[in-house]
């Protein structure tokens with residue numbers, strides 16, 4: 001099982017360090033004692049620009065790269081802007097991974113998403129169900145870009161013998177998330193809406209869709225530990241799933257958010273909004289066999305995320321992009 005421990009002094013580039021995932025990975029690397037961490041915001045370095053990316057890698061030459069920069073959004077953003085989700089993500093991935101390979105990065109982790117698997121994949125979803133059936137239409141453009149990223153990792157390994165890997169996390173949440181009212185994922189969207197309703201005394205909150213789809217949620221700090229664990233213990237071409245192995249319905253998750261926030265009104269379901277894929281519970285037996293386990297329970301993680309949200313709101317620093 002044991003591979004190489006990452007050298008805490010080697011240069012490590014976290015692409016997307018201001019985002020939910022990149023931020024958590026950066027915090028975890030800092031906690032572990034990494035001393036040469038490199039970051040750039042998108043305004044300092046637009047990863048869609050191949051010339052700028054080439055120059056950055058030629059100058060910085062990171063030994064390890066984490067690709068957590070991407071155009072990301074919830075079900076509505078994905079279905080409204082498929083051209084942007086396809087094009088931006090393809091360009092970011094190709095630029096970063098090709099430049100990393102050209103300039104001596106020996107390790108790289110590419111982050112995909114559980115939406116790469118077929119809409120009706122057998123549950124829990126095993127890694128080998130990739131490309132065995134049609135995709136969910138609300139996020140097919142994003143999924144195709146991510147599938148291309150998985151193939152790029154495999155091709156770079158095959159052609160150049162590089163130790164590059166890809167991981168497919170389930171739906172994530174936690175401090176640092178995007179709380180945009182319509183562009184975000186379900187948990188930050190509901191936290192925002194239930195909080196506003198609880199504070200204004202509104203009698204009801206609207207939840208998108210029918211409430212019947214099922215989703216699995218992983219706290220981003222658990223994800224960050226998984227990512228470093230994989231960089232140190234996993235070196236295979238196949239993508240590897242990261243999740244908790246349990247899911248719940250959107251109605252159940254909405255009820256839990258209401259409880260954590262203290263909202264006592266009624267839930268209404270807006271069935272004009274898309275449900276998306278009916279279920280995407282990941283099979284996480286492979287990562288568990290490598291010695292990683294999630295540690296943060298959903299209620300505890302939501303309570304902690306809500307506390308963080310209120311602090312950010314009070315400081316006028318909530319991210320809703």
Ligand SMILES: NC(=O)C1=CN([C@@H]2O[C@H](COP(=O)(O)OP(=O)(O)OC[C@H]3O[C@@H](n4cnc5c(N)ncnc54)[C@H](OP(=O)(O)O)[C@@H]3O)[C@@H](O)[C@H]2O)C=CC1
Pocket residue numbers: 015016017018019020021022040041042043045046047048067068069070071072092111112113114168169170171172173176177178185
């Ligand atoms: N959130 C989730 O539920 C899940 C996320 N993932 C994957 O994790 C990864 C990160 O997602 P997440 O952290 O949620 O996303 P966020 O939107 O929170 O963060 C994405 C980051 O990418 C950076 N970025 C976007 N476009 C560019 C660009 N053109 N040039 C440079 N940087 C750019 C942004 O940088 P800046 O802030 O500087 O603008 C931003 O901080 C993605 O690959 C996603 O597919 C996988 C499964 C679930």
Ligand SMILES: C[C@H]1O[C@H](OP(=O)(O)OP(=O)(O)OC[C@H]2O[C@@H](n3cnc4c(=O)[nH]c(N)nc43)[C@H](O)[C@@H]2O)[C@@H](O)[C@@H](O)C1=O
Pocket residue numbers: 073074075076078113114115139142143170171172183184185186187189190206207208209213215250273274275276277
């Ligand atoms: C991570 C993943 O994220 C996306 O896929 P998704 O899992 O469908 O994500 P979602 O979090 O947006 O929705 C989950 C479910 O929840 C329901 N829902 C209820 N109320 C709200 C709500 O207020 N906001 C949102 N966004 N959804 C809501 C919603 O109708 C749906 O049934 C893709 O980007 C995909 O590409 C991807 O990788």
